[in-house]
Each structure stands twice: as C-alpha cells, then as structure tokens.
Amino acid sequence: EVQLVESGGGLVQPGGSLGLSCTASGFSFSTYSMNWVRQAPGKGLEWVSYISSSSSTIYYADSVKGRFTITRDNAENSLHLQMNSLRDDDTAVYYCARDSSGWNGGFYYYYGMDVWGQGTTVTVSS
Amino acid sequence: DIVMTQTPLSLSVTPGQPASISCKSSQSLLHSGGKTYLYWYLQKPGQPPQLLIYEVSNRFSGVPDRFSGSGSGTDFTLKISRVEAEDVGVYYCMQTIQLPRYTFGQGTKLEIK
Numbered sequence: 001e002v003q004l005v006e007s008g009g010g011l012v013q014p015g016g017s018l019g020l021s022c023t024a025s026g027f028s029f030s031t032y033s034m035n036w037v038r039q040a041p042g043k044g045l046e047w048v049s050y051i052s053s054s055s056s057t058i059y060y061a062d063s064v065k066g067r068f069t070i071t072r073d074n075a076e077n078s079l080h081l082q083m084n085s086l087r088d089d090d091t092a093v094y095y096c097a098r099d100s101s102g103w104n105g106g107f108y109y110y111y112g113m114d115v116w117g118q119g120t121t122v123t124v125s126s
Numbered sequence: 127d128i129v130m131t132q133t134p135l136s137l138s139v140t141p142g143q144p145a146s147i148s149c150k151s152s153q154s155l156l157h158s159g160g161k162t163y164l165y166w167y168l169q170k171p172g173q174p175p176q177l178l179i180y181e182v183s184n185r186f187s188g189v190p191d192r193f194s195g196s197g198s199g200t201d202f203t204l205k206i207s208r209v210e211a212e213d214v215g216v217y218y219c220m221q222t223i224q225l226p227r228y229t230f231g232q233g234t235k236l237e238i239k
Contacts, residue, residue, distance in 0.1 A: 037175075044231075045175060047227070047228040047230070050225075061227065109184065110163065111177065111186065112165040112180050112220065113175075116174035118173075
C-alpha cells in the first residue's frame, strides 16, 4: 500500500523551532518529488515547499522562505521539514504529498500531488 | 502570483441532483507546451485532500465517472452529475503552471440537503 506518514508535530513557542518528518512506503520514494502543504485551522490549503527526487531543485513559499528548510533521505525513504523562527500564523496541519507524473494511454501527464499523508499538527503559541 | 477564485464558496445539493463549481485563474494556465495545469481535489471531513481531476479533465484512478472537469485558459468547472452523500467535503482547484508557487482556490464546501 502506498503510504505517507507524518510525524514531529507539537506545541512550540513563537520564535522556536520544530522538525517534521514524513516516512514513505509502498513506492519507490527516491524517484518522486515531494511537497509539504499546510492547512491553518478552519482555512484552506497552502503549498509550503517542494523538493525534487535528487534534492537538486528546492522551492519555498514566500511565507516560509528563509525560515523553513526541506530535505530528504532517499536511503531512509523520508522527507523532512525543519521549521525555525516559528510564528503564530505557522499554526497548521502539515501534510506531505507526493508529486507525480507518468504515461497513461500513450500520453505523458503531470498528476500533481497524488498521494497525501494524514498530516501532523503544529501549534505555535505562548 | 496566480490567484485562483472559486465560486460558489458553499453549496447545498439534494442527493441525485447535479452540482457545479467554478474556478477562475488570474492568468492563463495554458503552458507553451500545450498542456493546462489545473487540478481538482476533494477534502472529506477529517481527511487529507484526495486528487479527483488532473490537467483539467482527466479523472484520477478510482474517481467515479460522475465527476468531470472542463475548461480552458482561465475558466474551469468541476461538475458532479449526480451528487451522493459520500461527496460531501471541500473542493479545491489548484494550479501548477507557475512553479515554484502552486496555489489553491479558497475551497467550496459541498453539503447534502
């Protein structure tokens, strides 16, 4: 079964740091790009960060650039998000999501984020 | 950044009736390579989002054929031909043409009458 499981969420004070992890199973993790997406309480979805399969390409949303760092360990099938200088508005459920593309019926498609974890909750509060 | 605007923000539908959600982008989602990078997701209560439609009109694996996507350029629509109770949740459109900034619409909450 294709699965993503996030961990590491918790309560942290403003200005503090927290590290999230996402463990993949059931697919060849090293061949897929990955994303972090977050959802503040009662709000919509916000893309946070992207990392290519080889870690050669990394992107961040402007809201987290300079504070968050995305990494991956293909040997361990794991994705990470190091969050520093946390602010109240970083409070959210953080999802990891697989970025996927492939051939279907003779055509090449970009499927977008096709597999999501259940999420881990980060609360930034004093 | 490309802004994605969904309408309506909520709708209440009787089971068996159709439903339609509009998504408009502030810029064309048509890539120079000819593809249009518009996606639809459903987030059921208490669950992560699940992919419904990729590249405007292609149903993802396992998605019932009562779901269909259409549109071009900046205007897109998700239609449910006959709403079922299991379709409740929040629907999001998403664009991926403007890397590195994927953006989502605000979401449309579907409830059953």
